Amino acid sequence: MQNPSALYRFETDADLDVPRPGVLVVALGAFIDAGHIQQVLGGHLLETGDPEVVASFDVDQLLDYRGRRPAMVFDTNRWVEYEDPAMLLHRLTDRDGQTYYLLSGPEPDYQWERVVEAVRELVVRLGITLVVHTHGIPMAVPHTRPVGMTAHATDASLIGDAASPFGRVQVPGSIGALLELRLGEAGHQAVGFAIHVPHYLAGSEWAEGALASLNAIVDVTGLNLPNDHLVTLARANQQAIAAEVDQNDEAGQVVRALEQQYDAFVEGQQRPSLLATEASQIPSADELGADFENFLRTVADDDTDRS
Template sequence: MRDPHELYQLETDTDPTELRASVLVVSLGGFIDAGHTQRLLTSHLLESLEHTVVASFDVDQLLDYRGRRPAMTFDKDRWSTYADPSLLLYRVTDADGDPFFLLTGPEPDYQWERVIEAIHQLIRLLGIKLTVSANGIPMAVPHTRPVGLTAHATDPRLIADHSAVFGTVQVPGSIDALLHLRLGESGEDAVGFAVHVPHYLAQAEYPDAALTGLEAIGGVSGLQLPTTGLAAMAGLNRQEIAREVASSSEVAEVVADLERQYDTFMEGRQHPSLLATDVSELPSADEIGAEFEQFLRENSRPDDGGESGPQD
């Protein structure tokens, strides 16, 4: 492996020993982030809290530009802007004035093991004791019930209050998941949260999921993270969803079916699991629309002149 230190450079003249903080929040995307959970959460942190860039990564070594081309703007007769991708480590100050680190940017396409070793170097250099992340996954759950999440950790004591909802499953890898695996192998503490997003909202922004992820990160890390902005956004989003559901008896029936399924599951009755046990059951971003349309057709009833809304 080439020297991982060559992948990043410090962007401050301050002695690293003066920058130390115990928590690192990682936001590097992955193969799925339903409800734009991670993006909303990360944007909220950077918009709400004071922060400075501590280190930057050389993305030219890590990204496949042709696989996901950065946006450029053509203005009449010239190219005017380029949305150059960046992978940055921020030092952020929480609401109580305590520092933590936030690593955010596009998930590297190449050199995963080298990137992880570079992150590990920064963890040791900056005195980080806990690494934590959160993202969204699509689930067959209704938006009218509490947002759930699946927790995982390198040490079970870190998530003692969370019950396991999955058995053994095999899914496509992500650099975030591999980072957690490698940190666990080296005896480091790391916690991750997969927030359950209604599958019919997976392509849309779902601030309730970001809010749940933010609260989970604060709970495990002890950081005081502001929630007001996200909570307000989530409230407006719930109102919009309610209007859309109320305008369609078919959608209302689908939601009612999911509510009954969810409630039955939570009551512990014998019922097909709400939880996908194979990644193939999780709809991709391109499949969500078609899947929901099919779901509507299968659950809608012919108009018989009577009530068309959900039945108790």
């Protein structure tokens, strides 16, 4: 492995001589992030936490630019703007003045083990006490019921009696999952939350899920993080979704079927997971996607107009 320390550099305006330990929230993307949970949550934290950049990573070594080309702006007869990707470690403060950190940016395409070791070095150097990762996964659940999540950690005491709808499964890897695994192997504490996002909202920004993610981080870390903006955004988001469902008979039928399934599960039906149900009770993910194509496009457009 090449030297992990060469992947990042400390910024000159960040005072690292005075120890300021805290929690590290990781938002580096994943194989899937239904509801854009990381994007909404990360943006909220940066807007409310008075951030300063502590370290930056050399993304030229980590990204496949041809696989996901950065946007550029052409104006009449010349190039005027380039949205250069950045992987940054920010230092922020909560409402009580407590320090915490946010690592955000695109998920690296290359050198995952080296990136993980570089983050571990930063964890040690900065005195990080806990690493937290969160993202969204699509589930057959309705938006009208409490938001569910799957919690996982290097130490079971971090998540208490949190129940999981899954058993032992194999899924595509992500940098956040690998980071949690390697940190646990090295004796560091890390915890993650997979927010259960309704299938039909997987492609839209779902503020309700981001709010649930924020609350989970507050519960496990004790940080006093502001939530006013997310509460307002979630309320508007829910109202827009409700209005669209009311105007779409097929959407309403699917949501009602999901509600019946969810309520039956809560009432005590013995199923191994929320996904284990009769095929006739609920459309498949493909059917949901086909039925809701126009519906999703409208909701996404509404979210864009409000942002």
